[in-house]
Amino acid sequence: MSVARSARLRRRPGSHPWLERAAPVAAVAALLLAWQWSGLYLNSILISTPLAVAQDLVQLVTRRVIFEPLMESLEEVVIGGVLGIVFGVALGVLMGRYQLVEKVLSPFVNFLNATPLVVIIPLVIIWLGISQNARLLFIFLITLWPILLNTLAGMRNVSRGYVEVGTAFRLSEMQLMWKVSLPAAVPYILAGARVAAGLAIIGMIVSEMEVSLTGLGYLLITYGNSFETGQLLAVVFVSSMFGVGAVLLLKWIQATFFPWIIASAAQQH
Amino acid sequence: MLEIEHISHTYETNGRRVEALRDVSLSIRDGEFISFVGPSGCGKTTLLRILDGLTEQSGGRVVFNGVELEGVSQEMGFVFQDINLLPWRSVRQNVEIGLEARRMPAAERRARAVEALRMVGLDEVADVPPYALSGGMQQRVGVARALAIHPKMLLMDEPFGHLDNFTRETLQIEVSKLWSKLGTTVVFVTHDVDEAIFLSNRIVLFKGRPGRLAKIIEVDLPHPRWEFNVRGHPRAIEMRESIIEYLGIRDEVLV
Numbered sequence: 089m090s091v092a093r094s095a096r097l098r099r100r101p102g103s104h105p106w107l108e109r110a111a112p113v114a115a116v117a118a119l120l121l122a123w124q125w126s127g128l129y130l131n132s133i134l135i136s137t138p139l140a141v142a143q144d145l146v147q148l149v150t151r152r153v154i155f156e157p158l159m160e161s162l163e164e165v166v167i168g169g170v171l172g173i174v175f176g177v178a179l180g181v182l183m184g185r186y187q188l189v190e191k192v193l194s195p196f197v198n199f200l201n202a203t204p205l206v207v208i209i210p211l212v213i214i215w216l217g218i219s220q221n222a223r224l225l226f227i228f229l230i231t232l233w234p235i236l237l238n239t240l241a242g243m244r245n246v247s248r249g250y251v252e253v254g255t256a257f258r259l260s261e262m263q264l265m266w267k268v269s270l271p272a273a274v275p276y277i278l279a280g281a282r283v284a285a286g287l288a289i290i291g292m293i294v295s296e297m298e299v300s301l302t303g304l305g306y307l308l309i310t311y312g313n314s315f316e317t318g319q320l321l322a323v324v325f326v327s328s329m330f331g332v333g334a335v336l337l338l339k340w341i342q343a344t345f346f347p348w349i350i351a352s353a354a355q356q357h
Numbered sequence: 358m359l360e361i362e363h364i365s366h367t368y369e370t371n372g373r374r375v376e377a378l379r380d381v382s383l384s385i386r387d388g389e390f391i392s393f394v395g396p397s398g399c400g401k402t403t404l405l406r407i408l409d410g411l412t413e414q415s416g417g418r419v420v421f422n423g424v425e426l427e428g429v430s431q432e433m434g435f436v437f438q439d440i441n442l443l444p445w446r447s448v449r450q451n452v453e454i455g456l457e458a459r460r461m462p463a464a465e466r467r468a469r470a471v472e473a474l475r476m477v478g479l480d481e482v483a484d485v486p487p488y489a490l491s492g493g494m495q496q497r498v499g500v501a502r503a504l505a506i507h508p509k510m511l512l513m514d515e516p517f518g519h520l521d522n523f524t525r526e527t528l529q530i531e532v533s534k535l536w537s538k539l540g541t542t543v544v545f546v547t548h549d550v551d552e553a554i555f556l557s558n559r560i561v562l563f564k565g566r567p568g569r570l571a572k573i574i575e576v577d578l579p580h581p582r583w584e585f586n587v588r589g590h591p592r593a594i595e596m597r598e599s600i601i602e603y604l605g606i607r608d609e610v611l612v
């Protein structure tokens with residue numbers, strides 16, 4: 089009796105656990121069915137059909153068309169993103185630690201953060217031509233800012249209690265930064281990394297569309313220009329998997345290396 | 358011997374001047390257990406923070422064994438009410454923090470931390486993260502963290518304020534035992550009169566607005582206190598009554 093009651097108390101009103109699990113599956117299935125059914129009436133160039141897209145996806149894999157562009161894209165996102173994280177954290181820490189650095193850099197940071205960075209693609213092409221380095225530079229520049237700003241915010245919002253403990257036990261300024269402020273900023277940095285991962289993938293696709301003869305972005309443009317809608321959507325699906333992969337990777341990193349984030353937050357509530 | 362000489366402290370909040378402490382003088386003897394008791398806002402915690410160097414006084418000085426203290430002191434171990442264990446460090450690493458500041462080699466640090474944890478009965482959870490511990494255990498870690506630096510004085514700021522009654526009484530007995538074993542001077546801030554009577558040699562009463570030292574009481578009860586019912590002891594009852602009377606707590610409740 090009391091167990092049933094507490095379970096009911098925990099649930100929101102009007103909730104149906106079984107239905108709630110089935111509903112999203114049904115919604116996806118309904119959409120796929122409607123899409124497939126639309127194929128009977130619409131020209132396949134417009135939106136193709138799920139089955140055709142699936143077939144095209146299988147073909148992209150079996151004919152090994154997708155692998156080279158895929159690896160190219162993956163390389164760009166990983167290298168560009170990692171560089172963005174390393175430099176973003178380093179600059180964020182320096183700005184958080186040294187007021188002078190912050191004062192000097194903040195106009196640039198704020199200006200560049202407010203700029204829609206796609207506009208620098210032509211400039212990047214002028215510097216580096218149509219090359220992977222140009223794309224790397226662009227992805228690096230686009231991921232740098234969210235990481236930097238989040239690191240800075242994290243260093244600013246270190247709980248006063250932690251700093252007091254560090255002070256009472258006579259940690260030096262340097263030790264306070266490395267042993268207290270930076271670890272305390274990790275939740276902020278990870279949140280920045282989630283934003284940056286999304287931007288890195290957008291940056292990858294956009295720069296490949298503009299500055300590339302390979303990569304997923306180039307495939308998208310090619311299939312689009314030749315009205316191969318099924319293959320186009322198959323590549324879109326592969327691109328979505330990048331986002332899913334990035335989210336899963338970041339979740340894994342947090343759970344494996346920073347389990348305290350969720351555990352200590354849960355205890356405070 | 359710690360000499361508190363004419364300490365005063367004022368600060369401003371929202372353009373309002375607050376006189377937290379006015380001309381407090383007191384000597385604390387080596388090895389004694391002394392409590393600061395008084396209502397909220399009487400300056401007892403401020404004085405404790407000044408002794409540690411966490412807060413800089415606006416006037417007066419603190420002299421420890423003939424040397425005037427400046428900045429955060431080497432000799433004091435501070436136990437916070439909000440323990441603030443760093444969640445990314447294990448219990449042992451939290452206890453090591455004061456030793457890292459002293460640049461002690463890792464092996465020695467580890468041994469000292471485990472020794473301090475053993476004193477509070479927690480050496481078995483040394484490698485557990487702090488959030489896995491109960492509130493009472495976390496506060497024990499807070500005590501171990503302060504003990505690890507082998508302080509000459511232990512400054513405790515309402516350390517059991519957030520704990521439930523049972524845990525609090527257990528920890529009072531443990532602190533009392535630790536004190537009689539180690540012989541370290543303890544300065545203990547609390548607003549719990551019974552707690553102060555149970556633990557202390559002397560109780561310093563503070564009054565508020567402005568915060569000032571009002572009276573010092575010798576607690577002439579035998580030691581060790583955990584071996585008899587202190588709370589029911591006629592002398593303790595008398596002392597509690599007179600403290601409550603003196604601080605005017607009862608009047609405030611009636612008004």
